[in-house]
Amino acid sequence: xxxxxxxxxxxxxxxxxxxxxxxxxxxxxxxxxxxxxxxxxxxxxxxxxxxxxxxxxxxxxxxxxxxxxxxxxxxxxxxxxxxxxxxxxxxxxxxxxxxxxxxxxxxxxxxxx
Numbered sequence: 040x041x042x043x044x045x046x047x048x049x050x051x052x053x054x055x056x057x058x059x060x061x062x063x064x065x066x067x068x069x070x071x072x073x074x075x076x077x078x079x080x081x082x083x084x085x086x087x088x089x090x091x092x093x094x095x096x097x098x099x100x101x102x103x104x105x106x107x108x109x110x111x112x113x114x115x116x117x118x119x120x121x122x123x124x125x126x127x128x129x130x131x132x133x134x135x136x137x138x139x140x141x142x143x144x145x146x147x148x149x150x151x152x
Contacts, residue, residue, distance in 0.1 A: 059110070059114065
């Protein structure tokens with residue numbers, strides 16, 4: 040019971056974080072802004088006042104990229120931890136079922152004797 044509750048909670052958490060990771064990947068793969076911190080990009084749209092601020096814009100853009108990379112790393116770590124928890128749970132379940140099989144085999148053997 041507790042594990043299924045935890046499982047649902049983790050699923051909601053990961054679903055929300057997966058959307059963030061996906062959005063980050065789409066943003067990072069987008070090549071419309073040209074060089075980070077340069078302001079006006081290839082698409083003709085402005086990069087915003089922060090990016091138009093020269094050296095400050097480059098520094099800010101670099102900090103922003105580092106932030107999103109850190110966030111992505113945290114989310115991947117949470118996902119790995121979730122999957123490891125699932126693996127551990129399934130291994131325990133396999134052990135329990137193997138014990139049940141042995142118990143039933145013992146009952147069958149008793150009936151034969």
